[in-house]
Amino acid sequence: MRSSAPALAEQFDSFEHQRESSVLGMWVFLGAEMIFFGGAILGFVEFRHAYVADFNAASNHTKIVLGTVNTAVLLTSSLFMALAVHAAQEGKNRRLLGFLAATMLLGTAFLAVKFAEYYLEVVEGLVPGPRFRMDGADSRHAQLFFVCYFTMTGVHALHLIIGIALLGFLGLRTLGGKVTPQNHNVVEVGGLYWHFVDIVWIFLFPLLYLLGRHAGHG
Amino acid sequence: MDEPKASVRIYVAIYVALMALVALTTGLAYLDLAPWSATVAMVIAGAKAVLVILYFMHVRYGTRLTWVFAGAGFYFLGILFFLTLNDVLTRSWLSPFLGGTP
Numbered sequence: 069m070r071s072s073a074p075a076l077a078e079q080f081d082s083f084e085h086q087r088e089s090s091v092l093g094m095w096v097f098l099g100a101e102m103i104f105f106g107g108a109i110l111g112f113v114e115f116r117h118a119y120v121a122d123f124n125a126a127s128n129h130t131k132i133v134l135g136t137v138n139t140a141v142l143l144t145s146s147l148f149m150a151l152a153v154h155a156a157q158e159g160k161n162r163r164l165l166g167f168l169a170a171t172m173l174l175g176t177a178f179l180a181v182k183f184a185e186y187y188l189e190v191v192e193g194l195v196p197g198p199r200f201r202m203d204g205a206d207s208r209h210a211q212l213f214f215v216c217y218f219t220m221t222g223v224h225a226l227h228l229i230i231g232i233a234l235l236g237f238l239g240l241r242t243l244g245g246k247v248t249p250q251n252h253n254v255v256e257v258g259g260l261y262w263h264f265v266d267i268v269w270i271f272l273f274p275l276l277y278l279l280g281r282h283a284g285h286g
Numbered sequence: 287m288d289e290p291k292a293s294v295r296i297y298v299a300i301y302v303a304l305m306a307l308v309a310l311t312t313g314l315a316y317l318d319l320a321p322w323s324a325t326v327a328m329v330i331a332g333a334k335a336v337l338v339i340l341y342f343m344h345v346r347y348g349t350r351l352t353w354v355f356a357g358a359g360f361y362f363l364g365i366l367f368f369l370t371l372n373d374v375l376t377r378s379w380l381s382p383f384l385g386g387t388p
Contacts, residue, residue, distance in 0.1 A: 091348070092355045099359030106363045114374050136312050140305060143334075147301040150342040154294060256344075263342045270334045274327035278315035282323060 083250045090253040094260045105268050108223070112216045112275060122209035124280025129194055129202065130217065131185050135277040138181050139269065145174035146266045153259040156252035161242050164255065168239045171262065175232045182225055189214075217276050224272060227265045234258050292341055300341045307334050 080086040116123045152167035193201035195218070196211040238258050241247055247255055311330040319326055340346040345356050 088349060088352070091344075091352060095352065095355035095359070099355070099362070102359035102363050103366070106366060110367055110370055113371070117374060132312070132315075136308065139308050143301065143304045143308065146338060146342055147297060150292075150297045151294065153344075154292070154297065260343055263338050267335045267338055270338070271328075271331050274311060274315075274331050278311060278327050279324050281315040282318045 086251075087253045087256070090257050091260065094257045098260065098264050101264060101268075105220075105223075105271075108216075108220050109271060109275065112220065115212055115216065116279070119206070119209040119212070120280075122205040123213045125205035126202065126210040126213035127276065127278075127280045129189075129192070130277045131188060132277050132281065134181050134185050135273060138178050139273050141174050141178045141181070142266050142269050145171045145178070146263055148174065149259045149262045153252070153256050156242075156247055156255040157249055159249040161247060164242055164247065165239060168235050168242070172232050172235045172239075175228055175235075175262075179225060179228060179232075182221065186218075220272055221276070224265065224268055227268070231258075231262050231265050234261060292344070292347065296341060300337050304334055304337060 076083055076086060080089065148167045148171040152164050152171060155161070155163040155167055189195065193199055194214055196214050200207060200211050200214070202210045235258060238247075238255055241254060307330050311327055314326055314330075315323070317323075339356065343356075345352060348356070
C-alpha cells in the first residue's frame with residue numbers, strides 16, 4: 069500500500085539528509101545560472117564602459133517608474149514565497165496554498181508591467197533594427213544598449229514564466245497531499261529558484277534603469 | 287534533527303529593509319555622485335542580494351556544506367569578473383604609452 073505522502077527515498081538516511089541533498093542540488097543548478105546571467109551582465113558592463121555617454125542616454129529612455137514598481141512587486145513576491153516555505157515547514161498547507169497563489173499572482177503582475185513597458189518601447193521605436201529611432205546619442209551604441217536590455221530582461225521574464233509554472237506544480241503537489249513538514253523539500257527548492265530570479269532582477273534594475281539617470285534627460 | 291528556520295517576524299523585517307533599499311537606490315540615482323554613482327548602485331544591489339540569500343534562501347541557517355555550494359557560484363563569478371575587468375578597465379591606462387587608440 070502506498071500512502072499519498074511520499075516516503076523517504078531509499079538512498080537517504082533521514083528526511084534531513086534528503087532535504088539537504090535537494091537543497092545542495094538546487095544550489096549547483098543556481099551556480100550554473102549565476103554564470104549564465106553573470107556572463108550577460110559582464111558583457112553589458114564592458115559595452116557600457118566603452119560607450120558610457122551613449123549608454124547613459126539610452127538608459128534614460130527606460131521606464132523608471134514601471135521598473136521601480138516592478139522591483140517592489142518582485143521583492144514582495146519573494147516575501148510571500150519565503151512565507152510559503154515557512155508554512156510548508158510547519159505543515160500549514162492551506163496557508164501554503166494561499167502564499168503560493170499570492171506569489172504567482174505577483175509574478176504575473178510583474179510580467180504584465182514588463183510587457184506594458186515593451187509595448188511602450190516598441191511604440192517609441194526603441195527596438196534595435198532599421199526602425200530604431202533615438203536622438204542625442206550614437207544610434208549604433210544606443211541600439212547595443214537596447215539589445216542588452218531586451219535580451220537580459222527577456223531571458224529574465226522567461227525564467228519568471230518557468231517559475232510561475234513551477235509554483236503551479238507545487239500547488240498541485242500540495243493539493244494532492246504530497247507536501248508534509250518532513251517532506252517539504254520540493255517547496256523549499258522551488259523557493260530557492262524563485263528567490264534567485266528575484267536576485268537577477270535586483271542586479272538588472274540598477275544596471276538598466278538607474279545608471280546614468282542623473283546625467284540629464286537623454 | 288530539527289531544521290533551523292527563520293521566523294515570520296524576521297522575514298517581514300528583511301522585506302522592510304529590502305523596500306527601503308529600493309527607495310534609497312532609486313532616489314540616489316537622481317543625484318550626481320560622480321564618479322561613485324555606479325559603485326553606490328551596485329553596492330546597494332549587492333546588499334539586497336545578500337539579504338535575500340541569507341534569509342529568504344536560508345543560507346544563514348544552512349550547514350557549512352550549503353555555504354560551500356552557495357558560495358561556489360560566486361567564487362567562479364568572481365574569477366570571471368575580476369580577470370575580465372582587470373583587462374577591460376585598465377586598457378586606457380596603457381594607451382598613452384602605446385600611442386593611438388586602445
